[in-house]
């Protein structure tokens with residue numbers, strides 16, 4: 001990263017001037033409040049926003065590193081973990097912690113599994129077996145913690161191919177098998193019972209990545225099994241800062257087996273002059289606001305609030321899917337949650353047209369597709385979005401024609 005030609009100002013600047021500067025800088029950012037973004041932010045409406053502002057403000061300065069200094073944070077963290085565990089059918093004795101996000105939850109699950117495999121099964125050169133569609137956080141965990149990443153191919157429906165997985169799980173080397181509920185690229189849910197069953201038969205732990213689905217699927221009565229109700233599921237990651245609707249910095253990592261496994265996650269150290277240092281997180285100092293905000297929004301919404309928001313989001317998904325397919329575009333796989341990916345022979349040119357119309361859609365490459373993560377607040381823009389998409393399909397232009405492949 002090239003550094004800008006900037007130094008610390010010799011004299012401080014006035015607050016009003018700075019706030020104006022911040023507002024001006026922000027004006028070039030994605031307009032998520034206007035429903036223009038289809039990833040990164042999960043707007044749930046003004047009442048949730050107000051709760052989040054209050055909670056973040058109240059806990060702006062505290063540090064969640066030391067639970068003895070700020071017992072309110074320790075209590076709220078335990079309650080967030082317990083409420084999440086309850087939603088995911090965790091058995092009595094399960095344990096867990098809050099992390100900074102889905103990536104940390106997944107990386108910690110990978111590290112814990114590696115250390116368990118080493119200590120309990122003597123695994124020296126561990127592998128991590130995940131579907132090809134698994135989030136890059138797994139590859140990051142494999143890289144940081146020195147595991148070999150093994151990818152399970154996916155079927156035509158973009159779900160992990162169970163028979164291929166069979167030969168990839170090696171009881172002598174595999175530290176962890178994982179599946180997504182749902183995966184990011186296509187929003188489809190892997191065959192979790194089958195994958196977890198294969199892992200369990202071989203004595204290998206299984207992780208369900210419910211970063212996307214952890215606060216959606218429990219409120220969807222026809223969701224396929226994906227959580228601790230499935231035998232063999234050992235750990236689950238579930239992000240409060242996605243469909244739990246809190247501000248960034250809040251995920252939950254749960255362990256079925258409780259204290260026995262949590263000891264692998266814990267870092268305790270006293271071989272220095274500074275006293276005993278203990279932490280379950282990758283970070284040292286931890287922001288307190290995400291804990292307070294997660295606790296507040298979960299209590300503010302409750303089961304009925306989440307159910308209402310999930311139903312509204314799924315209505316949006318259904319309306320968008322019908323509209324997209326009616327325009328002759330093809331939705332990839334059969335997404336059952338809150339993500340849609342769709343393609344067309346000229347999809348990248350259509351994406352360029354949608355950019356020009358002020359929409360922010362992620363682009364995917366295998367196959368080429370546009371990608372949407374759908375929120376409850378998107379109901380306000382569906383009509384306009386589909387209108388702009390119709391115009392883009394009718395006249396995609398030639399912008400990226402040379403690059404178009406249809407797979």
Ligand SMILES: Cc1ncc(COP(=O)(O)O)c(C=O)c1O
Pocket residue numbers: 101102103104106135137180182183184209211212239
């Ligand atoms: C399925 C899935 N898992 C994990 C993650 C990683 O979450 P985070 O960005 O909070 O680290 C994401 C992010 O989109 C995701 O979609």
